[in-house]
Amino acid sequence: MTAIDLGLPEIGGLAGVPTTDARQTAKDFTSDQEVRWCPGCGDYAILAAVRSFLPELGLRRENIVFVSGIGCSSRFPYYMNTYGMHSIHGRAPSIATGLSVSRPDLSVWVVTGDGDALSIGGNHLVHALRRNVNLKILLFNNRIYGLTKGQYSPTSEVGKVTKSTPMGSLDHPFNPISLALGAEGTFVARALDSDRKQLTEVLRAAAEHRGTALVEIYQNCPIFNDGAFDVLKEAGERERRIIPLRHGEPIRFGADGEYGVVRDAATGVLQVRKVAEVGEDAVVVHDATLDDPSYAFALSRLGGQDLDHTVTGVFRSVSRPSYDDLARTQVDEAKAAKPADLGALLRGKDTWTVA
Amino acid sequence: MTADVGSSPTVSHGTPAPGRSAEVRKLDRVVIRFAGDSGDGMQLTGDRFTSEAAAFGNDLATLPNFPAEIRAPQGTLPGVSSFQLHFADYDILTPGDRPDVLVAMNPAALKANLGDLPPGGTLIVNTDEFTKRNLAKVGYDGDPLEDGSLEAYTVHRVAMATLTKGALEETGLTKKDAERAKNMFALGLLSWMYHRPTEGTERFLREKFAKKPDIAEANILAFRAGWNFGETTESFAVTYEVAPAALPTGTYRQITGNTALAYGIVAAGQLASLPVFLGSYPITPASDVLHELARHKNFGVTTFQAEDEIAGVGAALGASFGGALGVTTTSGPGLALKSETIGLAVMTELPLLVCDIQRGGPSTGLPTKTEQADLLQAMFGRNGEAPLPIIAPCSPADCFDAAVEAARIALTYRTPVLLLSDGYIANGSEPWLVPTVDELPPIEVGFATEPNAPDGSGEFWPYLRDPETLARPWAVPGTPGLEHRIGGLEKAEGKGNISYDPDNHDRMVRIRQAKVDGVAVPDVEVDDPTGDADLLVVGWGSTYGPIGAACRRVRRLGMTIAHAHLRHLNPLPGNLGDVLRRYRRVVVPEMNLGQLAMLLRARYLVDAISHTKVAGLPFKAEELQGVFTEIIKGVAA
Numbered sequence: 001m002t003a004i005d006l007g008l009p010e011i012g013g014l015a016g017v018p019t020t021d022a023r024q025t026a027k028d029f030t031s032d033q034e035v036r037w038c039p040g041c042g043d044y045a046i047l048a049a050v051r052s053f054l055p056e057l058g059l060r061r062e063n064i065v066f067v068s069g070i071g072c073s074s075r076f077p078y079y080m081n082t083y084g085m086h087s088i089h090g091r092a093p094s095i096a097t098g099l100s101v102s103r104p105d106l107s108v109w110v111v112t113g114d115g116d117a118l119s120i121g122g123n124h125l126v127h128a129l130r131r132n133v134n135l136k137i138l139l140f141n142n143r144i145y146g147l148t149k150g151q152y153s154p155t156s157e158v159g160k161v162t163k164s165t166p167m168g169s170l171d172h173p174f175n176p177i178s179l180a181l182g183a184e185g186t187f188v189a190r191a192l193d194s195d196r197k198q199l200t201e202v203l204r205a206a207a208e209h210r211g212t213a214l215v216e217i218y219q220n221c222p223i224f225n226d227g228a229f230d231v232l233k234e235a236g237e238r239e240r241r242i243i244p245l246r247h248g249e250p251i252r253f254g255a256d257g258e259y260g261v262v263r264d265a266a267t268g269v270l271q272v273r274k275v276a277e278v279g280e281d282a283v284v285v286h287d288a289t290l291d292d293p294s295y296a297f298a299l300s301r302l303g304g305q306d307l308d309h310t311v312t313g314v315f316r317s318v319s320r321p322s323y324d325d326l327a328r329t330q331v332d333e334a335k336a337a338k339p340a341d342l343g344a345l346l347r348g349k350d351t352w353t354v355a
Numbered sequence: 356m357t358a359d360v361g362s363s364p365t366v367s368h369g370t371p372a373p374g375r376s377a378e379v380r381k382l383d384r385v386v387i388r389f390a391g392d393s394g395d396g397m398q399l400t401g402d403r404f405t406s407e408a409a410a411f412g413n414d415l416a417t418l419p420n421f422p423a424e425i426r427a428p429q430g431t432l433p434g435v436s437s438f439q440l441h442f443a444d445y446d447i448l449t450p451g452d453r454p455d456v457l458v459a460m461n462p463a464a465l466k467a468n469l470g471d472l473p474p475g476g477t478l479i480v481n482t483d484e485f486t487k488r489n490l491a492k493v494g495y496d497g498d499p500l501e502d503g504s505l506e507a508y509t510v511h512r513v514a515m516a517t518l519t520k521g522a523l524e525e526t527g528l529t530k531k532d533a534e535r536a537k538n539m540f541a542l543g544l545l546s547w548m549y550h551r552p553t554e555g556t557e558r559f560l561r562e563k564f565a566k567k568p569d570i571a572e573a574n575i576l577a578f579r580a581g582w583n584f585g586e587t588t589e590s591f592a593v594t595y596e597v598a599p600a601a602l603p604t605g606t607y608r609q610i611t612g613n614t615a616l617a618y619g620i621v622a623a624g625q626l627a628s629l630p631v632f633l634g635s636y637p638i639t640p641a642s643d644v645l646h647e648l649a650r651h652k653n654f655g656v657t658t659f660q661a662e663d664e665i666a667g668v669g670a671a672l673g674a675s676f677g678g679a680l681g682v683t684t685t686s687g688p689g690l691a692l693k694s695e696t697i698g699l700a701v702m703t704e705l706p707l708l709v710c711d712i713q714r715g716g717p718s719t720g721l722p723t724k725t726e727q728a729d730l731l732q733a734m735f736g737r738n739g740e741a742p743l744p745i746i747a748p749c750s751p752a753d754c755f756d757a758a759v760e761a762a763r764i765a766l767t768y769r770t771p772v773l774l775l776s777d778g779y780i781a782n783g784s785e786p787w788l789v790p791t792v793d794e795l796p797p798i799e800v801g802f803a804t805e806p807n808a809p810d811g812s813g814e815f816w817p818y819l820r821d822p823e824t825l826a827r828p829w830a831v832p833g834t835p836g837l838e839h840r841i842g843g844l845e846k847a848e849g850k851g852n853i854s855y856d857p858d859n860h861d862r863m864v865r866i867r868q869a870k871v872d873g874v875a876v877p878d879v880e881v882d883d884p885t886g887d888a889d890l891l892v893v894g895w896g897s898t899y900g901p902i903g904a905a906c907r908r909v910r911r912l913g914m915t916i917a918h919a920h921l922r923h924l925n926p927l928p929g930n931l932g933d934v935l936r937r938y939r940r941v942v943v944p945e946m947n948l949g950q951l952a953m954l955l956r957a958r959y960l961v962d963a964i965s966h967t968k969v970a971g972l973p974f975k976a977e978e979l980q981g982v983f984t985e986i987i988k989g990v991a992a
Contacts, residue, residue: 018833031840033852062835067673070843077840078853083832085676086842087669088699094634094666098673098681099832101657102632106677106832124669127662327657334652342625343792345651346618346755350555351608351789352412354601 011325013134013209016104017063024055031081037072042193042219043140047079050138053200057207059107066109067096069116072147073140073219076111090121093128096135101324107207110137114155115145118174122154125214129183131323132211138203139176139214140193142221143228150224157305162224177300177315180214181293187213188296189314193220194233198244198312205314211322218310231307243272243302245313250283251299260284261302270298272309288317377585377594379550384443385597386451387545389538390468391460391481393426393436396538401438403542403559407551409609409786412599413442416900417784418450418973423639423722430489435467444598448900448907450783452975458541460484460515463493474507479544481537483516511590515540515581522580526573536577543581550596553582603788610787612751612780613640616684616710617647619758621654623708624680626759627766627798630655632674633682634667636689639722640778641712644684664692668709672696675705676841678802678831680762682708687716687729691736698737700771701867703841704818704827707771708762712781715971724971725778727896728947733773734925734954740864742871744768745924747775749899752787754780757922763798764874769826775924777946779973780897803828806836809849815839818851825870827851876923878930882906883917889990890983891938893963895921895951898944898974905979914987924951927958935961940990942966944979 029051037043054064064082068074070089077084083106087095092110100108117125117139128135144162145151151164155176159168180188187209191199199217206213218229231237239255251261252275260275260283275283290296296316303309387404391397398419408415418439427434441451456477459465461484472478485500499505500512519540523533539560546553557575564571585591610618624631633656635645649658657674661667668683675681685693690711700707713729715721733745744764748757754776765772807828808814815837818827830837839851847854848862881891882903894902899920909916919934921927935941935955941963943952949965956963966982968974 033840060833060835062838063833065832068842077842080840081838083838084840084842085673085703086840086844088695088843091665091669091696094661094669095673095676097666098632098634098659098670098675098679099677100673101659101670102630102674102679103677103832123662124666127666327659331652331655331657335655338653340625340654342622342654345621345654346608346789346792347606348608348610350406350410351606352410353606354412354599354604 011210013136013207013211013213014057014059014107015210017107018060018105019058020060021058024058024061026051026055028061029054029081031079033078035079036075038223040220040222041072042142042221043073043076045193045196046138046140046199046217046219047076049196049199050203051080053203056204057107063105064107064109065099066111067092067099068111069121070147071113071116071145072221073111073113074116090116090119091124092116093121093124093135093137097128097131097133100133100135101327104324104328108135110135112137112139114139114141114143114153114176118154118176118179126179126183129180129185129212129214132186132320134211134322134324136206136213137215139216140219141176141216142219142225144221144225146221146224173305175300176214176216177311178297181297181300181316184293185214185316186211186318186320187314188316189214190216190218190310190312192218192229192232192312195312202314205317209317210325211320229307232310241303241307241309243309243311245286245288245299245311245315247286247288247314250280250285252283261299268298270302272302288314290316291318377592379594379596381596381598383445383597384441384447385456385549385595386439386441386454387456387458388437388439388454388468388471389458389541390435390437390464391538392429392463393422393424393434394429395436395460396535397436397438397460400538400542401440403556404545404551405440405609405784406555406559407546407553408440408442409607410552410555413444413597414446414600414602414786415440415442415609415784416447416450417441418779419782420972421723430461430463430484430492432463432467432493435463437464437468442597444600446600446602448904449973449976452977456545458545460537460541462489462495462499465499466493466495472508476508477511478505478508479511479513479541481515481541482512483514513544513584513590518580518584519577522576523573526569526576528569528573533573536574539574539577540581540584543578543583544585546578547582547585548591548594550594553578602786605788607786608789609784610752611643611782611784612748612754612776613643613712613782614647615752615754615787616748616758616774616776616781617644617651619755620644620648620682620708620762621651621656622755622795623759623762623798624655626795627680627762627800629678629680629766629800630657631682632671632679633658633684634661634670634674635659635684636661636664636667638664638686638689640714640781641684641686641689641710643781644710644712664689665696668693668696668707672700672703672705672707675700675707676703676831678829680706680708680766682710684710684712686712686714686722687732688719690729690732694737697743697771698739698741699843701737701741701743702843702846704769705771706765706769706829708758708765708774709771710758710774710776713775713777715969721971723778725897725973726946726969726971727775727777727898728950728969729775730895730924730947730950731953733775740868742868742925743770744772744871744874744926745775746772746922747896747924748780749896749920749922751780751783751785755787755790759795766798766800767826768824768870768874769829770871775896777897800829802834803830803837804834816849816851817841818846819849820866825866825873872926874926876926876928879919879921879928879934881917881919881934883915884910885915888915888917889939890987891917891919891935891941892983893919893921893935893941893943893951893955894945895924898946901974901976901979902944904976905983908976908980909983909987912984914984916983916987921951932959935959935963940964940986942983942986944974944982946974
């Protein structure tokens, strides 16, 4: 089922979640609620991609849960005919952590945005990643606050002029991929709302991953930050800027694959060069399974705020025990070692009797 | 002078016990305070003496008092740590206002505590620490042991460190390590003075230092050396006996409030046949509940030490959504951080147990001291109309019942419930009549399993309510056919979809309030033995002991007084209004600036007198006795 062979660990992300043989379609995952995003919002494309890829997993619908925070993207659960919780600003990863730890039979998804995940909820995001809870986090990044009507976000480029920054924003933005890798996220990927094929591939790989999977999805806000990612969509520009990753393949891009990613022998820094100048052998072959996150981090540094280059696909997918599995194992081991005798617990070791 | 009943301790003179050189006197109660440097092990010493008193069958109450700093500068006043223990041959309500015996391990401990020792009290001093330098450190010009300033007391000067080092000479321990056992010397001496059993302490030390048998033996040697010092020297002419108390029959153990609270949470999970999920972030004085629960995973308890207070309650709520008993434990500042998530729990109507072990505030305040100033935060500390039930235990052992009761309400009514304990009962201990597990009523949870739409559509309406409790169905993920979405946005009555309809919002706000108002709580009982008191004292939470002890004193003076103690702060008991109107005066003592008094005045238009103190320590019975008698005299006049 995994489109990209990443040499995943034996225990899949969905192990323990009940499956069904019944045929499912996107319609089965569509709730009766009217979708209320603005016309042209990138969220529609992501919703469609999720609805139509979920049937492939063959999971029982009632065992899928979407948890979100606050923001435009966080309305997502209402539109899915699964269990869902639209929680509070930034806190979805913590709520999903409690759910995931207590319920191994659920496939738990977090839907969040750049403000929700990286500003008010930054703490919970990095701790979910470090713990490696079995959660799939979809971070819709439109580089703006939409629901509060257009203030700059922690991924907005420096100098962004918005209602709250009439003279331009001052703060340096987060690169969500770098941040996730800094927290040693075990699965970190990026996709574009407009590239349905790659988005679906990445979602599939995320679902199969045991542990926290962070998927950053570039998403256009047509009202407050329209065209933020246009340069990645225009023919001619797109090929020159997007660096797609495929595990086990040389990292090449350009209309004719004329560019490649090479490693500077002296500094170890990754750079974009013309393949014709450096030779095919110099091009780095992508390995998402490298345990040391430095390589994936270096990949995340290719390209900057101006999107001169944008790396997409799975940066990193490594195996590390998930927190929820470990927490349940401790409980199971404790149960096996000592019967739950409430009377004995309450009495304790030192009692006396009054006759 | 310090007895709960307002009398001097009953003393009967006797002859030396067989094999004992000193005269034995029988007392009905004693208050001992161990005081020393934070590094002197005073809490451990007090704990052990408490265990001995408990094992002997006395009734008891304890008051640990320690600084927030783990090791404040040695020998200074801020570094003093103390443990007060009251034990008696009858049922007592408080750790005692003042000690009868003060053990002072250094000049700082003497200076910080002497003011509480009444004239005639016994003072046992570790003379080794009374050096010029240590005396100067705490501002003593001369040596109080020599300058006659302690004439009012019976002073025992004991070179505890020297004697301990001497006793451990042959163990091969360094002098420094040997000296550290001096607290066990003090414990041994006091154990001899009060005829305490010793086997328990020796067993405890062997277990505690199982991995360091030489340290275990050193402590036991020091403990025995203290005992033998009392027995063989002639400095102590009298020893004392406090007979076991005549408590109701049954099996007892000693328990602190935080342990009882943790056990109540474990029991609630068992009674409801639900896994327990605790999401928590370490905070004084609540951390011990996390520590205790972490040890009981075999009961299906998962403990999650979150990255912050918000994540702790968030994870607990997520677990509740998944069908577990979600619990979070904290203290005041943490409760402030959790308020938004508690509001979400109010809106999503999911069970959640929130335990606030109150401490001195505002802000960081007094982390290790007690206060009950979070009542209004519990009541109103969320945006919007966000009512929730509030329960407050009244003693360490009562924390067990309060936790079970809080969980029962949370699960029955699908609501967050706030339990308000405080530092005094959390760390204090008392004997607990251990309940019989089979007699604890089970908690019926009743997950939703079927679609419930009244229109026969076969849909599931997550906000359709039980007509009796107004609780909504708890449909957990994994239940086929009941897929639904909940969240913080206002819900349409019944169907539960997002609704911005003005009338619906007005209705839903009132329904949420009505649900909490309708929580079944028992009538408040009034302790009014003569039935003709003019003054009613209304208290809540940990003031139960001091108020009860003060009422006993007032009655011993020949006056009448009534006491009603509130366990349920929201909703308040149905008979409370009638009770309040029955008395000519009502006084409400609180360790805040009158929070319950404000609620009672607003709710019942009763002209309640608010008596308040926020000193970080519990009320003294003596002080409340004075307040009550003044009011009674005023009413009569």
